[in-house]
Amino acid sequence: MGTWEKNTVAELQNEEIYRALFDNRREAICIANPDGEILRVNKAACRLFGYTEQEFKEVGTAGVLDKDDPRSAAAVTERSINGHFSGELSCVKKNGDVFPAEVSSTFFQVSDGPEHFFTIINDISESKKKESEMELLLNNTQECFLVVDKDLNIVTFNLQLKILYRELLGSEVKKGDSVKLFALQGNQPIDGILQDVLNGGRHEREMQLEKPDGNIVYFSIQYKPAYTNLGEIIGVFISAVDITQHRNANKKILLDKERYDLVAKAANDAIYDWDIVTNSLSWGEGFTSLFGYDAYEEEHSIESWITHIHPEDLFNIVSGMRNIVYSTTDFQWQGEYRYLRADGTYASILDRGFVIRNEFGKPLRMIGAMQDITERKENESALKKLNKQLEKRAQELAASNEELEQFAYIASHDLQEPLRMITSFLTQLEKKYKDQLDERGQKYIWFAVDGAVRMRQIIFDLLNYSRIGRPDQKKEKLDTGALLATVIQLHSVIIAEKNIKIVVGPLPEITASRVPIEHVFDNLISNAIKYRRDGVAPEITISAQEEKEHCQFSVTDNGIGIGSGFFQKIFILFQRLHNKDEYTGTGMGLAICKKIIENHRGRIWVESELGKGSSFHFIIPK
Numbered sequence: 001m002g003t004w005e006k007n008t009v010a011e012l013q014n015e016e017i018y019r020a021l022f023d024n025r026r027e028a029i030c031i032a033n034p035d036g037e038i039l040r041v042n043k044a045a046c047r048l049f050g051y052t053e054q055e056f057k058e059v060g061t062a063g064v065l066d067k068d069d070p071r072s073a074a075a076v077t078e079r080s081i082n083g084h085f086s087g088e089l090s091c092v093k094k095n096g097d098v099f100p101a102e103v104s105s106t107f108f109q110v111s112d113g114p115e116h117f118f119t120i121i122n123d124i125s126e127s128k129k130k131e132s133e134m135e136l137l138l139n140n141t142q143e144c145f146l147v148v149d150k151d152l153n154i155v156t157f158n159l160q161l162k163i164l165y166r167e168l169l170g171s172e173v174k175k176g177d178s179v180k181l182f183a184l185q186g187n188q189p190i191d192g193i194l195q196d197v198l199n200g201g202r203h204e205r206e207m208q209l210e211k212p213d214g215n216i217v218y219f220s221i222q223y224k225p226a227y228t229n230l231g232e233i234i235g236v237f238i239s240a241v242d243i244t245q246h247r248n249a250n251k252k253i254l255l256d257k258e259r260y261d262l263v264a265k266a267a268n269d270a271i272y273d274w275d276i277v278t279n280s281l282s283w284g285e286g287f288t289s290l291f292g293y294d295a296y297e298e299e300h301s302i303e304s305w306i307t308h309i310h311p312e313d314l315f316n317i318v319s320g321m322r323n324i325v326y327s328t329t330d331f332q333w334q335g336e337y338r339y340l341r342a343d344g345t346y347a348s349i350l351d352r353g354f355v356i357r358n359e360f361g362k363p364l365r366m367i368g369a370m371q372d373i374t375e376r377k378e379n380e381s382a383l384k385k386l387n388k389q390l391e392k393r394a395q396e397l398a399a400s401n402e403e404l405e406q407f408a409y410i411a412s413h414d415l416q417e418p419l420r421m422i423t424s425f426l427t428q429l430e431k432k433y434k435d436q437l438d439e440r441g442q443k444y445i446w447f448a449v450d451g452a453v454r455m456r457q458i459i460f461d462l463l464n465y466s467r468i469g470r471p472d473q474k475k476e477k478l479d480t481g482a483l484l485a486t487v488i489q490l491h492s493v494i495i496a497e498k499n500i501k502i503v504v505g506p507l508p509e510i511t512a513s514r515v516p517i518e519h520v521f522d523n524l525i526s527n528a529i530k531y532r533r534d535g536v537a538p539e540i541t542i543s544a545q546e547e548k549e550h551c552q553f554s555v556t557d558n559g560i561g562i563g564s565g566f567f568q569k570i571f572i573l574f575q576r577l578h579n580k581d582e583y584t585g586t587g588m589g590l591a592i593c594k595k596i597i598e599n600h601r602g603r604i605w606v607e608s609e610l611g612k613g614s615s616f617h618f619i620i621p622k
Helices: 003-024 043-049 053-059 071-082 125-139 159-169 179-186 191-198 244-266 286-291 302-307 311-327 374-436 439-467 480-490 492-497 514-530 589-599
Strands: 028-032 038-041 084-092 098-109 115-123 144-149 154-157 203-210 216-227 233-242 270-275 280-283 332-340 346-357 363-372 476-479 501-504 509-512 539-546 550-557 603-609 613-621
Touching: 028 043, 038 053, 043 053, 043 115, 071 084, 071 098, 098 125, 144 159, 154 159, 191 203, 191 216, 191 233, 216 244, 270 286, 280 286, 280 302, 286 363, 311 332, 311 346, 311 363, 332 363, 346 374, 374 439, 476 480, 476 514, 480 492, 480 501, 480 514, 509 514, 514 539, 514 550, 514 589, 514 613, 589 603, 589 613
Parallel strands: 501 539
Antiparallel strands: 028 038, 028 115, 084 098, 098 115, 144 154, 144 233, 203 216, 216 233, 270 280, 270 363, 332 346, 346 363, 476 509, 539 550, 550 613, 603 613
């Protein structure tokens, strides 16, 4: 083979290699002349833009560049002057989609041939999207960050840094500003730190800054090297976190700790703090005063506390406490138990603990107080003993009352029988020997009969008094208006005879024992009739006031009245204000009324003035 043939074969082989390299590059490549006519494109360009090679030749470079992107004209100018352009432009696909691209276009000329431009286009949509997402993420974080170059000028920053810069300096941060200006606002030079970071070091410190309004803010600042993909340090990455609230919280914690220590000293309780994670237990000074142990020498663990619990209380207390702490998400535990003192005796304890948990409910610590309730427990024990004694005494009294009631019934029956016999024989004696007796003898017989009748009435009243409050006197709903009508009917003869005026207002319904309440009204109306004034038309008014929890009844008359010195005396057994020759009675009526009302958990009283009448009031709970 001759030299020409060999050269021709070599050129053909080089052409095939060039064509393979050109068509198989991942970047979109096109070759165009200065007027924008596209001469050749590779397969990647056809895939990216959606044009065939022939269609590329038809649309030219003007068809693939976004005409609305002002950077396009500037790029063409820069390439014409410098022979090269590299930068970001907007490109347009065949379907009209606009996408960001990294474009690199270079002038070249083969021998004395025409000028051409070799252009490489990379679609950077994904990287721009990620860059946008990252920018959004960084701008929505509460952390401030900025990157500075080797000359300590700001290269980039996020939104939080921009806001902070505006608040502290009252101006806008700009790329190219010196980071020293920002740092010196806190009078804390950072030249040495930044230089060390540019040499590969890392630093972290706190910075104190003053706002224009005089408020102080604190930041935790971190300085790290900023690297290229090849690992070369090109600047410093600075991040800042506002820790003002954290510092204030720490101050509050310290203040609360001081208060806690003071409370622990002042309180008589044994205050404790159990760190569940480390199983360490600390005691307040009350631990020593209550139990006699040295709080600092005592073993500081939950196991030590357990060993001092009375054996009979141990299982319930420990299992209950561990269940609350480890098996639930509850925050409070409480228990009563006996705790061993240093002198060998046991104190009764009321223990209340509050469990502190993390956000997942895991227990971290329990803070509580042990209160000595020994005296209270002793009082409770004494009270229980007293209650048992009282209960026994009540049973004895109930038996005694039953015996007394039976005795009263037998006594009244046995006493009334002789009285009836005496009255009967005296009456027969008067009838048979009336003509033979002088006036004095007849008077003696009358005295004897009258005494027997009065004695019989006294026995009858005593028996009624003893029966008040018996269990068989059941309470029921009573229409007091209807009940009072029955009582008035019993006195209808004397009411008509004496021309007595009775005024009855609206009366409520109550829950009470019928017969006793009927007796109260009967007694008060009888007294109002009995103690009327001569020459004055008798008038009795019966009314009621209904309250939320009780009813108040009033029986008012215009009779002889009662002196204020006797308001309490008239409710005592056998207390009479008048001679039996003036007014009949045994002196027990109002005492019976008082016992009936008090048995219904009420009270009775009188308001009166001599010569102007009386008002008897009594209250009955609803």
